Each structure stands twice: as structure tokens, then as C-alpha cells.
Amino acid sequence: MKPFTYTALPARVIFGVGTTDRLPDELERLGVKRAMILTTAPQADQGRELADLLGARSAGLYTGAAMHTPVEITEEALARYEDLRADGVVSIGGGSTIGLGKAIALRTDAPQIVLPTSYAGSEMTSIIGQTEQGRKTTQKTLKVLPETVIYDVRYTLSLPAVMTVTSGMNAIAHAVEALYAEGANPVLSLMAEDGIAKMTAALSRVRAAPADLDARSDALYGAWLCAVCLGSGGVALHHKLCHVLGGSFDLPHAETHTVVLPHALAYNAPAVPEAMAAMRRATGSQNPAAALFDLSRESGAPTALKDLGMPEEGIDRAVEITLENPYFNPHPLERDALQALMRAAWAGERPSS
Structure with missing residues (x-):
């Protein structure tokens, strides 16, 4: 080890x-x-x-x-x-x-x-x-x-259906990045995988029965696990992009995480094979980035930055700010690749495997 x-x-x-x-x-x-x-x-x-x-x-x-x-x-x-x-x-x-x-x-x-x-x-x-x-x-x-x-x-129990999904995706983002953040470790990886699994399964159950106390309990427990990961493990590209988009364009926090997460995960996937194996187990999908995108889309949650009020001409500025003071990331941050990521997120394109 x-x-x-x-x-x-x-x-x-x-x-x-x-x-x-x-x-x-x-x-x-x-x-x-x-x-x-x-x-x-x-x-x-x-x-x-x-x-x-x-x-x-x-x-x-x-x-x-x-x-x-x-x-x-x-x-x-x-x-x-x-x-x-x-x-x-x-x-x-x-x-x-x-x-x-x-x-x-x-x-x-x-x-x-x-x-x-x-x-x-x-x-x-x-x-x-x-x-x-x-x-x-x-x-x-x-x-x-x-x-x-x-x-x-x-x-x-009173969280609206769409807000439940966007808030849940915000939580999932914490655990996803803990799997490959600079402070990643085996203890957090266990919490992260279980948190993602609990939350993704619970979100599907809550969508079908919003007042299901057991499903809501599982979702909140999963969110706690994901939050522990955020507090102890650190963050990477996904959170950097969301901080830039929120601070510079005043985009809503949870919705921005919901849109960006599948694209940031797809960007880093080639550099983090162990993390992707954990993501496949947690989501039950061979393409975890697309699975997260589909979960949002099927729940009526936003999947495109343009629908959150992000101007297309702001993409270059967002990339520039990201590169000025980047967070740790397992995959090199390349301007052209980041622009492609941002354009896909802006348009709401489904990440490919």
C-alpha cells in the first residue's frame, strides 16, 4: 500500500x-x-x-x-x-x-x-x-x-424534486474529487465510494417517492459521507471551475456543480483509473460521467450552463481565470482542452465514454 x-x-x-x-x-x-x-x-x-x-x-x-x-x-x-x-x-x-x-x-x-x-x-x-x-x-x-x-x-423532506437532485449532485462532487484529490487516501476513498453509491441510489428513490423517510435518510447519510471527503481530502478542477463560475458570473451554486461535474470527471478520467473503477462500482455504469449527466437530465435538473445564465462569450474568461490560479489536478490543465470542456458544459452535451 x-x-x-x-x-x-x-x-x-x-x-x-x-x-x-x-x-x-x-x-x-x-x-x-x-x-x-x-x-x-x-x-x-x-x-x-x-x-x-x-x-x-x-x-x-x-x-x-x-x-x-x-x-x-x-x-x-x-x-x-x-x-x-x-x-x-x-x-x-x-x-x-x-x-x-x-x-x-x-x-x-x-x-x-x-x-x-x-x-x-x-x-x-x-x-x-x-x-x-x-x-x-x-x-x-x-x-x-x-x-x-x-x-x-x-x-x-420538503426539498423540491429538482433541488434535491442539484443539492445531491453538489454532494457527489465532493466525493468524486476526493477519489483523486491531492489528499486522497484509502480511508476517504471508502467513504467517497459509499457516499456516491448511497446518494445516487437515494436520488432515484426520492424522485419516485419524495416523502420516503428511508430514502431521504440514505441521501442525507450519503451527503454526510461526501462532506467528510470534502473536508479532509481536498478538491481539484471541478471545484475550481465552479468557484470561478459562481464568483465571476454569479451562477447558482448547486446547479453549477450539477452541470459541470460530468464534464470535469470525463476530463480527468484518463488520468485516474483507480478512481474510475470506484465510480463504476458506485454508479453501476461503465460510463460514470454520462450516468451522472443522465441522472440530472431525467430528473429535470439543468445540464447546460447556458440555461443558468452563463454567456457564451464568458467561456474564454472563465478558462483564463481558472489558469491564473489553478487548483491541484491529476490531469494537466490545457487551455484548448479546458475550452472544449467549458463549451460542452455550456451547450449541455452528454459526455462520451
């Missing part, structure tokens, strides 16, 4: 149905007396329910979380945090809300408890992405890793 390094991130995970009821005890455990609750505007009702649950331990509610964690939103939320004299944050939502909680923790060392309502996975990572003046940058620091994550399957 090849030498490897595996670093487990310190996080407490509570998984199940109805686990939200344990939130007050978890805040007590962390010593948080006044928690500011973070949500987006559409999820404000869920935030208010948490405030009712916490009673006097709730300092207040902020509902302005936004995609890609704009710095100006963080500054507004931070001022609110200080005005409320809060000493911790509770984030309920997807990647936008979790990202805002991380941004506050980065600046204040505030303890965080996260209640994910999607499969985004940010809750299990020490990575934060922030957008300023049209550029999205990322950094890795344990200061932003949530202390406790409460997975309550009930929150995912």
Missing part, C-alpha cells in the same frame, strides 16, 4: 429524525448564552421556530444570507451579531447560510451549530469561500469548522 496521510476533523455530529430538539442542550454544552440564528429570507420561518425553541437563549434572527458569501453581507451580519451581544451562531439552511456562519466565526471565533436543510456539505469542512468584487476566493482554517452539526432528516 502507498504511504498516505489522513487527518480527521474535530466535529460533533448528531444524526436522525427529530434531532433538532437537542439544540438547546448542545448550546449549553458549548457554553453559548446568546445565539444569533442565521437563515435566508425564504427559510425565515424555520429560523423563527428555532428562536421559539431556544427562548431566552436566542439573541435574534438574521435572514440575509446569500450565495457565495458576499463580503458586504458578512459585514452587515457581523454588525448585527455585535449589536445583539451574541456569543455564538446557529445556522439553519444550505451552503449560503452555513457560509455566512463560517464568515462570522472567522472574524469572531464564535462557536457554531449548524442544522443543514440540503446536501451541500459545507458544514463538515474547514473551508470558507467568500466573494468580493466579482472574485471568489477560498481559504482553509479550523476557525470556521462548526463545533456541532445536527442532521435532522425532517428538513430534507
Whole structure:
């Protein structure tokens, strides 16, 4: 066996149905007396329910979380945090809300408890992405890793069918790249393969029966495995492209991952035979990139960047930004090949084997 390094991130995970009821005890455990609750505007009702649950331990509610964690939103939320004299944050939502909680923790060392309502996975990572003046940058620091994550399957029951698929594909992307990222190792590869298998199978079941609690539980469990991979393994070309597209063109996060993933996987496939063998087992397909594309298309999820608002003339700019500061990638990054990848993703072409 090849030498490897595996670093487990310190996080407490509570998984199940109805686990939200344990939130007050978890805040007590962390010593948080006044928690500011973070949500987006559409999820404000869920935030208010948490405030009712916490009673006097709730300092207040902020509902302005936004995609890609704009710095100006963080500054507004931070001022609110200080005005409320809060000493911790509770984030309920997807990647936008979790990202805002991380941004506050980065600046204040505030303890965080996260209640994910999607499969985004940010809750299990020490990575934060922030957008300023049209550029999205990322950094890795344990200061932003949530202390406790409460997975309550009930929150995912109301995810619309298409959003379920795009959020699930976002999760799958974390595990796919963990199979061949710079920090890849046998432990993460086991988690990645099982996470991809659980999620792809669950997405098909959820599509047929959205309220199936067992299927939703499997999907959330798969998302957790994928998120652990993201937090410990690292990323490659796929995430670089999505960060560029999100930060520079303001494309929606999960939908962009859904469109780009099959093409990034096909690009790297020749350089990662062991990872592709794992992908074939996990997806049950000899062409995993096409299988992921088909899963999205059959579920009504987007398969083309042009349908997300990406201008065709922006392709060259996206490639240029990608090459300016590339992430590690197992296959060399070649300008012409990247342009071909981006054009296929823009047009919504099915990847070939």
C-alpha cells in the first residue's frame, strides 16, 4: 500500500429524525448564552421556530444570507451579531447560510451549530469561500469548522424534486474529487465510494417517492459521507471551475456543480483509473460521467450552463481565470482542452465514454 496521510476533523455530529430538539442542550454544552440564528429570507420561518425553541437563549434572527458569501453581507451580519451581544451562531439552511456562519466565526471565533436543510456539505469542512468584487476566493482554517452539526432528516423532506437532485449532485462532487484529490487516501476513498453509491441510489428513490423517510435518510447519510471527503481530502478542477463560475458570473451554486461535474470527471478520467473503477462500482455504469449527466437530465435538473445564465462569450474568461490560479489536478490543465470542456458544459452535451 502507498504511504498516505489522513487527518480527521474535530466535529460533533448528531444524526436522525427529530434531532433538532437537542439544540438547546448542545448550546449549553458549548457554553453559548446568546445565539444569533442565521437563515435566508425564504427559510425565515424555520429560523423563527428555532428562536421559539431556544427562548431566552436566542439573541435574534438574521435572514440575509446569500450565495457565495458576499463580503458586504458578512459585514452587515457581523454588525448585527455585535449589536445583539451574541456569543455564538446557529445556522439553519444550505451552503449560503452555513457560509455566512463560517464568515462570522472567522472574524469572531464564535462557536457554531449548524442544522443543514440540503446536501451541500459545507458544514463538515474547514473551508470558507467568500466573494468580493466579482472574485471568489477560498481559504482553509479550523476557525470556521462548526463545533456541532445536527442532521435532522425532517428538513430534507420538503426539498423540491429538482433541488434535491442539484443539492445531491453538489454532494457527489465532493466525493468524486476526493477519489483523486491531492489528499486522497484509502480511508476517504471508502467513504467517497459509499457516499456516491448511497446518494445516487437515494436520488432515484426520492424522485419516485419524495416523502420516503428511508430514502431521504440514505441521501442525507450519503451527503454526510461526501462532506467528510470534502473536508479532509481536498478538491481539484471541478471545484475550481465552479468557484470561478459562481464568483465571476454569479451562477447558482448547486446547479453549477450539477452541470459541470460530468464534464470535469470525463476530463480527468484518463488520468485516474483507480478512481474510475470506484465510480463504476458506485454508479453501476461503465460510463460514470454520462450516468451522472443522465441522472440530472431525467430528473429535470439543468445540464447546460447556458440555461443558468452563463454567456457564451464568458467561456474564454472563465478558462483564463481558472489558469491564473489553478487548483491541484491529476490531469494537466490545457487551455484548448479546458475550452472544449467549458463549451460542452455550456451547450449541455452528454459526455462520451
